[in-house]
Amino acid sequence: MKQEPNEHPVTRLPLSRRSFLLGGSGALGLFALGGPLLSGCGSAASAGANAATVALQAPIVSLDPPLINSIPVAAGVRHMLESFVSLDASGKIVPALAESWEVSADRTTWLLHLRQGVTFHDGSKWTAEVAKMNLDRYLGRPADFPRAQSYGFIDKVTTIDEHTLQVHTASPQAGFLNWTSYFALGFHSGESLEKYKDEVALRGVGTGPFKMVNFVPNERLEMERFDGYWGTKAKLDKLTIRTVPDASSRIAMVETGEAHVAVGVPPAMVPTVQKSKSMALLSTPSVRMVFIGINSQHADLKDVRVRRALNYAVDAAKILETVLHKQGTLARSVVPEMIPGFTAQTPYGYDPQRAAQLLDEAGWTVGAGGVRAKDGRPLKLTIQTTDGYTPGDRSTCEAVQSYLAEAGVQADLSIIDQNGYFAAMQKPASITTTTLNYFAYGSSIVDPGHALGVLEGSWTNINSIYARYRNAEFDAAYKKVVTSVDDQAALAEAAAGAQKVAWDDAPWIFLFSLNSLLANSDTIEGLTDAPHEFYNLTAATIRA
Known part of the structure; x- marks a missing residue:
């Protein structure tokens, strides 16, 4: 035997x-x-x-x-x-x-x-x-x-x-x-x-x-x-x-x-590792894209002007510098730059004046206490996030909360443990009730179809439920991405089109892709x- x-x-x-x-x-x-x-x-x-x-x-x-x-x-x-x-x-x-x-x-x-x-x-x-x-x-x-x-x-x-x-x-x-x-x-x-x-x-x-x-x-x-x-x-x-x-x-x-080796070095501890005489920091650009999903199925967020305004209101570059200690890459598309077919878009950039203009145009004007309101209803949102599951998750959301407050948008934080957060997001009832949802999506198979799948509109993808996004033009381009076997030209064209549609439609507050951070002994x-x-x-x- x-x-x-x-x-x-x-x-x-x-x-x-x-x-x-x-x-x-x-x-x-x-x-x-x-x-x-x-x-x-x-x-x-x-x-x-x-x-x-x-x-x-x-x-x-x-x-x-x-x-x-x-x-x-x-x-x-x-x-x-x-x-x-x-x-x-x-x-x-x-x-x-x-x-x-x-x-x-x-x-x-x-x-x-x-x-x-x-x-x-x-x-x-x-x-x-x-x-x-x-x-x-x-x-x-x-x-x-x-x-x-x-x-x-x-x-x-x-x-x-x-x-x-x-x-x-x-x-x-x-x-x-x-x-x-x-x-x-x-x-x-x-x-x-x-x-x-x-x-x-x-x-x-x-x-x-x-x-x-x-x-x-x-x-x-x-x-x-x-x-x-x-x-x-x-x-x-x-x-x-x-x-x-x-x-x-x-x-x-x-x-x-x-x-x-220590896996998952928090950005705040990067300086400690870098100053050590017995350790080194291994920082590798990754395919993990960080964003805050803007639930376009919610009545207050269906207007694309509001979603674009939220992007102009947030200084993602400053958050990357201060909260993440520059351990990442500013988002220039809905997929990380490491993904085949990545096509750079024009960044929204930090523009508080443009944010204010778009919110005014959408009917959300500054009201009592500096909070914007429309038809007597204040613009109050909630950012759902984990704390410690992804490097800088809570700190990132706190920074976003502060920027939105300056724009007249009240955004409360809801801190949920990892498993509870994922379970809550999968409930159908949450599709129309959540407003802003932090997510760090890793396209771990390094494929454009997988990376873009987080935005597909059938919501059958285990991750697409977090974006709450549905756009027929995007879905048509996404389908071509998925089915273009051995036709790299068609795949690249469809991937570029899908990225353009989603970027302009602003289903997320676009932030950055993270670096994978390891501390290793010398x-x-x-x-x-x-x-x-x-x-x-x-x-x-x-x-x-």
Whole structure:
């Protein structure tokens, strides 16, 4: 009988905990599992000089990719579980578990030629049948795996032979390959799926350069190098990912040598890291776009003059400089500059006089207490936001609140915890009642269709509900972006048109795209970060 490297004692979960593991993205981080569920021998953090520790802000609840609700956690787990393709440090597609691919003449059937000679951490083979088993589990249970709705375009998955998989889409999908890079498609071994079923969430038996040694949910994930890896072997012997919610503690761990990397450096702490003699700041432009959605479905915000006025009223450049310490890029379109097809628009700029003029034209004139009113009704809005989930979220909204007050717009702040905020925004009743909604949208597959999808008008996209936007001209251009497979000229033209329509229609208060900020010890070399915020330690080493 073959021994499995990941065969460790397991504390069996009662039904309520198993249900938790399948609770979808909204449940992640709410339930603290007590004690190690998987126990191994020793700690990766103290296993020798060639071991690295990464401190994250997010809880590591699951090793099942479609249940992961945090990019930093997904980046850590991606060291173990891989997908068909991946994105390099510039955001370009590179082969991973699929070596090559081709699409049919009607652009709806894709053949994926899978890499041969790949083995999972348990010694089993990577085959088309295993790929199909994973996809059928994920796509066939959208109630358990809410991210599966993003793959609604997949109609059927068929195995052609041991190393060829056929995927049929209901309509042409220009971003198909980018979607196969998504972290939610990290593949488990077929044997682990059959043996552990949904408890693979505690196992993480993949094909990556590291394999799991010990997993304590909400606390740490310990890995070691997988010497049977198909690609370039990791240089580290051990890699540990630890949950450390407090930013000051994460950075202190790097400074004292307890950790080598701190993920999610708050902008306010950038000067501290830059002044340190034992740390360095790794600042990488990312595809995470920060905006405040202006709910154009709300009666007071349907007039485009009002939405444009809100943009002229806010000095986004000053907020980027003071609140974000210049760790980002001022928005010049509705997509970040790292997205293919980005087309620069003319910035609104800070122009209080123009804001006042537009509000006057829209009938909102200055009334009692300096608050603008129309037909006896004051212009009172509420900015909904999280506090600490995204770097500078609350501080950014407080700055926006102050600028709007100067324009005669009363904007109250509603601070909601991360999971509660997302849940509240998904309720249909909120579509006509919310007014301003902070959001930091990361197009983690680095695709124009995905980036623009946050504005599509059917609101079936899990993220488009935050913008509350609907424009027939935009939707027509967006559809061309999505369906222009292998026609880069048509895709670029449609993407440019969609960006122009949305920019002029001002469905957001346009702010900036964020930099991904890591603090790293001066003893670590070879650490990389990417536009999709995936830090990578495969090539990292620890200098003695």
